[in-house]
Amino acid sequence: MTKALLMYSSREGQTKKIVEYIAEQLSGMDCDIVDLHQNAEQIDLQAYDKVLIGASIRYGKLNKKLYRYIEDNVAQLEKLNAAFFCVNLTARKEEQGKDTPQGSAYIKTFLRKSPWQPSLIGVFAGALYYPRYNPFDRFMIKLIMTMTGGETDTSKEVEYTNWEKVAIFASKFSQQ
Structure with a gap:
């Protein structure tokens, strides 16, 4: 059975709710859900076949702990072909493409600041x-x-x- 780690960085709980929904969709996978801000550094990424990280935007920024976690684990994230998604209120403007990696200013900033360049990226309204x-x-x-x-x-x-x-x-x- 495929083992997946679903991590989240959330302020008000919507990112966690999205991660839990994704876990429900992954039938046939053994999913562990972890708050990135609580003991994430103790997680052995080698124990997983897949990793997904979801993070929310607050006042235009992702949490600094997210970037630190990525910097500390970039080699493993790349090896696992891990995925990323961002949650923000701007993504509610689907007709303007703000809900796509190409149309999201937050994803552009993330990719510029992050040493990790995930191949699968999602953008969801919060x-x-x-x-x-x-x-x-x-x-x-x-x-x-x-x-x-x-x-x-x-x-x-x-x-x-x-x-x-x-x-x-x-x-x-x-x-x-």
Whole structure:
């Protein structure tokens, strides 16, 4: 049986939710799900046939710990032909191509900054969880959404994730 490691870096939980959904799609694989920020450095990547890393964007950036993990494990990630996906609110603009590796400014920045150049990359829209945010984050995210034409009602939680697109990515990952 193929053994897969699905790692995530998430602030509000949407990236973790996407990783869990991908694991459900990978029937026939033994999947371990690990928070990149908790004991990831103790994981033996050689114990896995496949590795997937998912990370969310917060205020335009990926978490610095993600880059450190990649730098420390780049040789193994390349050997395993590991895959990567990014979760951000800009990807909700599918009609503008913001949900593709070619159209995502975040992926372009990731590929420029990262020593690892994954062959399979996904870009998924995240979710707005206004009621869960602290006052500063709620204000800042509302400001960003106002500037980008998004939801500004701070009483709402809105999920933008295109689950069909996630399922297609999971299928590609399983065949990789």
